[in-house]
Amino acid sequence: MKFSKYQKKVNETSNYSQNSKVILPAMWAAEETGEILHEIRQVLKDPSRSYDIEKITDEIGDLFICLSNLASDLEIDLDDVAEHSLEKLAERVLEQEKEGKGLPGD
Ligand SMILES: [Mg+2]
Numbered sequence: 001m002k003f004s005k006y007q008k009k010v011n012e013t014s015n016y017s018q019n020s021k022v023i024l025p026a027m028w029a030a031e032e033t034g035e036i037l038h039e040i041r042q043v044l045k046d047p048s049r050s051y052d053i054e055k056i057t058d059e060i061g062d063l064f065i066c067l068s069n070l071a072s073d074l075e076i077d078l079d080d081v082a083e084h085s086l087e088k089l090a091e092r093v094l095e096q097e098k099e100g101k102g103l104p105g106d
Pocket residue numbers: 032035058059062
């Protein structure tokens with residue numbers, strides 16, 4: 001699915017007031033990120049557990065919705081975000097290769 005198609009579908013279901021635009025989806029994104037971290041922390045606290053992939057998938061989806069709403073409120077097209085992000089990543093990889101370092105995040 002293209003990001004722009006996803007964004008359009010999310011827009012069709014968005015239901016929060018004009019006054020809450022931008023700040024509400026930004027706050028929800030932080031909250032959903034916390035929910036993802038909570039799930040990861042469960043495994044850090046008890047390494048015998050495995051990641052609850054279904055729960056983490058659900059929380060990543062929640063985060064997608066928040067980010068889609070945030071982008072829409074700011075009139076940012078998610079396809080443009082994805083394209084820009086890949087370009088930025090490619091530049092970082094090139095820079096790190098020039099410097100003889102590992103991949104981003106290493
Ligand atoms: Mg959630």
